[in-house]
Amino acid sequence: MSAHVHPVPEWADSASMDAERYAQAYEAAKTDPDGYWREQAGRLDWITPFTSVKDTSFDEADFRINWFADGQLNVAANCIDRHLETRADQVAILWEGDAPGTDRRITYRELHEQVCRLANALKGLGVAKGDRVTIYLPMIPEAAFAMLACARIGAIHSIVFGGFSPESLANRIVDCDSRIVITADGGCRGGKAVPLKANVDAALDHDGVTVDHVVVVRHSGVDVTMKDGRDQWYGDLVDAAATDCAPVAVGAEDPLFILYTSGSTGKPKGVLHSSGGYLLWASYTHQHVFDYRDGEIFWCAADVGWVTGHSYVVYGALANGATTLMYEGVPNYPDFSRFWQIVDKYQVATFYAAPTALRALMREGDEWVKKTDRSSLRVLGSVGEPINPEAWEWYHKVVGEGRCPIVDTWWQTETGGHMIAPIPGAVALKPGSATLPLPGVLPQIVDAEGKVLDGAVEGNLVIADSWPGQMRTVWGDHDRFFQTYFTTYPGKYFTGDGCRRDEDGYYWITGRVDDVINVSGHRMGTAEVESALVAHAKVAEAAVVGMPHDVKGQGIYAFVTLNAGVEEDEALRAELVQWVRREIGPIATPDALQFAPGLPKTRSGKIMRRILRKIAENQVDALGDTSTLADPAVVDHLVANRIEPG
Numbered sequence: 001m002s003a004h005v006h007p008v009p010e011w012a013d014s015a016s017m018d019a020e021r022y023a024q025a026y027e028a029a030k031t032d033p034d035g036y037w038r039e040q041a042g043r044l045d046w047i048t049p050f051t052s053v054k055d056t057s058f059d060e061a062d063f064r065i066n067w068f069a070d071g072q073l074n075v076a077a078n079c080i081d082r083h084l085e086t087r088a089d090q091v092a093i094l095w096e097g098d099a100p101g102t103d104r105r106i107t108y109r110e111l112h113e114q115v116c117r118l119a120n121a122l123k124g125l126g127v128a129k130g131d132r133v134t135i136y137l138p139m140i141p142e143a144a145f146a147m148l149a150c151a152r153i154g155a156i157h158s159i160v161f162g163g164f165s166p167e168s169l170a171n172r173i174v175d176c177d178s179r180i181v182i183t184a185d186g187g188c189r190g191g192k193a194v195p196l197k198a199n200v201d202a203a204l205d206h207d208g209v210t211v212d213h214v215v216v217v218r219h220s221g222v223d224v225t226m227k228d229g230r231d232q233w234y235g236d237l238v239d240a241a242a243t244d245c246a247p248v249a250v251g252a253e254d255p256l257f258i259l260y261t262s263g264s265t266g267k268p269k270g271v272l273h274s275s276g277g278y279l280l281w282a283s284y285t286h287q288h289v290f291d292y293r294d295g296e297i298f299w300c301a302a303d304v305g306w307v308t309g310h311s312y313v314v315y316g317a318l319a320n321g322a323t324t325l326m327y328e329g330v331p332n333y334p335d336f337s338r339f340w341q342i343v344d345k346y347q348v349a350t351f352y353a354a355p356t357a358l359r360a361l362m363r364e365g366d367e368w369v370k371k372t373d374r375s376s377l378r379v380l381g382s383v384g385e386p387i388n389p390e391a392w393e394w395y396h397k398v399v400g401e402g403r404c405p406i407v408d409t410w411w412q413t414e415t416g417g418h419m420i421a422p423i424p425g426a427v428a429l430k431p432g433s434a435t436l437p438l439p440g441v442l443p444q445i446v447d448a449e450g451k452v453l454d455g456a457v458e459g460n461l462v463i464a465d466s467w468p469g470q471m472r473t474v475w476g477d478h479d480r481f482f483q484t485y486f487t488t489y490p491g492k493y494f495t496g497d498g499c500r501r502d503e504d505g506y507y508w509i510t511g512r513v514d515d516v517i518n519v520s521g522h523r524m525g526t527a528e529v530e531s532a533l534v535a536h537a538k539v540a541e542a543a544v545v546g547m548p549h550d551v552k553g554q555g556i557y558a559f560v561t562l563n564a565g566v567e568e569d570e571a572l573r574a575e576l577v578q579w580v581r582r583e584i585g586p587i588a589t590p591d592a593l594q595f596a597p598g599l600p601k602t603r604s605g606k607i608m609r610r611i612l613r614k615i616a617e618n619q620v621d622a623l624g625d626t627s628t629l630a631d632p633a634v635v636d637h638l639v640a641n642r643i644e645p646g
């Protein structure tokens with residue numbers, strides 16, 4: 001493949017790593033991980049210095065993942081207190097609201113006070129070290145305050161993205177048994193209200209939810225019902241709280257947060273991250289992959305409800321003393337110039353977003369971009385899904401005017417931070433490739449049997465050894481953690497992604513090889529959508545697959561078998577689409593829903609998704625062998641009744 005290669009930028013010699021230092025760091029982290037990470041861990045402040053560094057094994061007999069295990073630190077103190085001496089008056093968080101003209105600036109000194117007050121308020125509500133706190137907030141500074149307040153007292157936060165339904169929120173509250181929810185009256189996105197408090201009220205009516213306290217930020221101003229004895233205004237609580245709260249010492253391996261993510265089977269998993277290794281990874285990758293420089297304005301456009309927001313809006317950026325920008329709204333409101341106007345308003349140096357947003361803006365034409373200045377931009381990032389070379393080139397040429405390297409960062413909720421990504425001062429770029437692994441990351445490509453393939457090959461992507469930012473367990477189910485990630489290819493972490501390596505050793509992620517789909521950079525288990533569909537009284541069976549989508553990357557195509565006697569009609573089709581939206585959230589809305597009197601099954605009853613994927617993709621000439629099906633005729637019916645996704 002002869003991709004156009006973009007050389008390392010001219011400013012490489014002033015970058016945090018050049019080609020030579022990258023090569024040295026990679027080698028050092030590989031041959032002497034203890035030595036390398038002992039030194040790198042010096043970027044954090046430790047309350048109790050660690051003596052042990054890497055103590056890990058992916059083998060079943062002695063499976064363990066420990067980094068810096070006997071060290072103690074406090075994550076909030078690392079993100080705030082240690083900066084106060086030199087940057088108390090520097091802006092830590094720049095906030096831009098949904099409506100143009102609404103903004104806030106929070107200095108490190110103010111961040112310290114806000115976080116201390118909330119930490120004290122949480123203690124007053126009985127929250128102690130190790131307790132779980134659910135956060136269901138819009139993109140407002142209070143989301144960062146809440147995360148850091150938990151970290152300050154050693155509580156474990158679990159953020160639920162504000163676009164998730166009451167049902168999804170309830171499941172996540174129950175799974176980690178959290179007794180407290182921090183929310184807002186409502187959010188605003190693209191001029192539309194998001195009824196957060198009303199969703200919390202609905203979630204708390206579900207069976208098994210045992211929440212004692214709901215703390216409500218006054219934000220959108222909508223009317224809400226406050227339940228006596230349970231609900232309290234955030235403002236009242238923090239106003240009454242003391243402004244100083246000593247950070248508690250937590251073990252490096254103590255949990256910092258839980259974040260639920262979809263897998264190929266079952267309910268979303270509570271991915272649990274550590275305090276020491278995670279923060280080190282977030283800080284190290286933020287520094288090197290974005291070539292972050294002191295004083296620059298850093299903008300990660302992801303929501304804090306996703307791991308990208310955790311690691312780069314909050315933890316990595318603040319650990320490095322950056323000014324981080326939080327934007328509440330959407331790319332196209334009030335118009336398609338909004339992102340670039342914000343870049344100009346704050347003189348943003350680094351902009352980091354998902355390809356889906358770029359594709360949506362790209363198709364509106366270049367004028368929306370060109371009428372803004374953008375001369376402050378230095379590095380552009382991409383995350384969450386493969387970026388097609390066309391969008392890459394547009395990002396590079398139009399948004400960055402050919403001046404800014406594009407860092408295409410491959411990683412996952414599970415990995416805590418970037419894994420395969422170009423360090424801008426060190427690595428030449430190829431559009432569509434996440435390029436080379438970061439120091440400490442040992443990727444391998446294996447075939448279906450687990451044989452390690454060398455050279456230019458395609459196969460499944462595994463990581464051969466532990467890195468500090470790795471997730472430590474699935475909350476409440478350590479066995480599921482081991483089974484999910486370490487048994488497909490024993491002794492290795494299986495990513496779930498397919499990957500090609502080219503003749504230069506560059507990695508090209510080809511997408512998930514399991515039943516996970518990636519819709520607008522949001523991860524969705526097909527099983528979750530299926531279980532939402534079959535929960536409807538008229539549905540007997542459902543099979544959901546991904547299909548290519550111009551803007552979203554992948555769309556959701558659902559095949560639905562109705563109960564005997566139920567009529568297929570357009571009203572029911574619309575009702576089922578709405579039903580999924582309500583059950584999971586708008587991000588799970590099917591793009592196409594086809595009624596299927598029968599599904600293609602093997603004689604043993606297994607649904608042949610390969611065939612359904614081909615139908616969804618409209619590759620009906622490439623269905624392959626259908627002779628092993630129990631009833632090959634169902635395929636003809638499905639092909640004849642395929643719907644064009646809307």
Ligand code: PRX
Nearest residue numbers: 383384385386408409410411412413509523
């Ligand atoms: O398939 C890969 C894709 O997103 C998955 C991880 O999703 P999630 O845990 O939600 O984390 C998203 C933010 C890190 C991966 O298994 N993915 C993520 N980044 C890229 C990507 N695919 C291709 N290129 C990327 N840069």
